[in-house]
Amino acid sequence: MVHGSEVSKFRTDSILFRFVRRAYEGAEVVFANSHATLRIFSESFGMPRKGVVTYLGVDPMWFQPIHGNFEHPQLAAVPQAASVICAVGRIEPRKGQLETVRAIASARDEYGLDNPIFVMAGRAEDQAYASKILDEAARARVPVIATGRLSDDDLKRLYRRAACHTLFARELQGKIEGFGLVLVEAGAQGCPSIATAIGGIPEVMGSTGVLVPPEDVNAMARAIATYVANAELRERDGALAKSRARTFDWATCAGATFPELKWG
Incomplete structure (x- = not known):
């Protein structure tokens, strides 16, 4: 395999x-x-x-409902009015968290995104890259919560809380997103994803969520702002993502x- x-x-x-x-x-x-x-x-x-x-x-566990507040203290303290955008997975250049910070800043400045908070959940594979993300976020005034690895229950709570899940995957030398299981897990909790159309990602997402061209930060920014502003669209695409997830x-x-x- x-x-x-x-x-x-x-x-x-x-x-x-x-x-x-x-x-x-x-x-x-x-x-x-x-x-x-x-x-x-x-x-x-x-x-x-x-x-x-x-x-x-995808494990059937990901479809199960979750109750109660976050175990992670920073996530538990997120204001209800905040617009949460999440990215789940290893913190490394191939996953594009740095570009996602730039997209969130653009969504706020160019497309009217209110009160964004970017939650990165995952282990930092590249500490220098993780530091670069936080430095960029500070300059761009984008609040970031880097949680490290979360429990499965908190991941499900995060998917439920977020307006959308993002995967700005990048094709780097010797590295490619062959599938993108995290997209299926997010979908199982009814969270729509915005992801770049590279590797196996289009096969996984099908007609759910939003696919953006590789390296197109502005397209990601527009999609983020649209999901945050349109609850009906989020719910519709979240339901489609859940239905799609059941096929895996x-x-x-x-x-x-x-x-x-x-x-x-």
């Missing part, structure tokens, strides 16, 4: 690339988590004997991966 970045990060002139390519060439079948990932694999290693796309699944389940993934076994 290939997921994205692991098939695009090798230099083609490296010994490791030749070793990995030989292993893939011997495989009877290569499973990929999206058509985009399978395409990237084929560009790097050539067409496999047989390539099968098996979309990932592990039983289907397992059945496609191991068809010789009985599932259900």
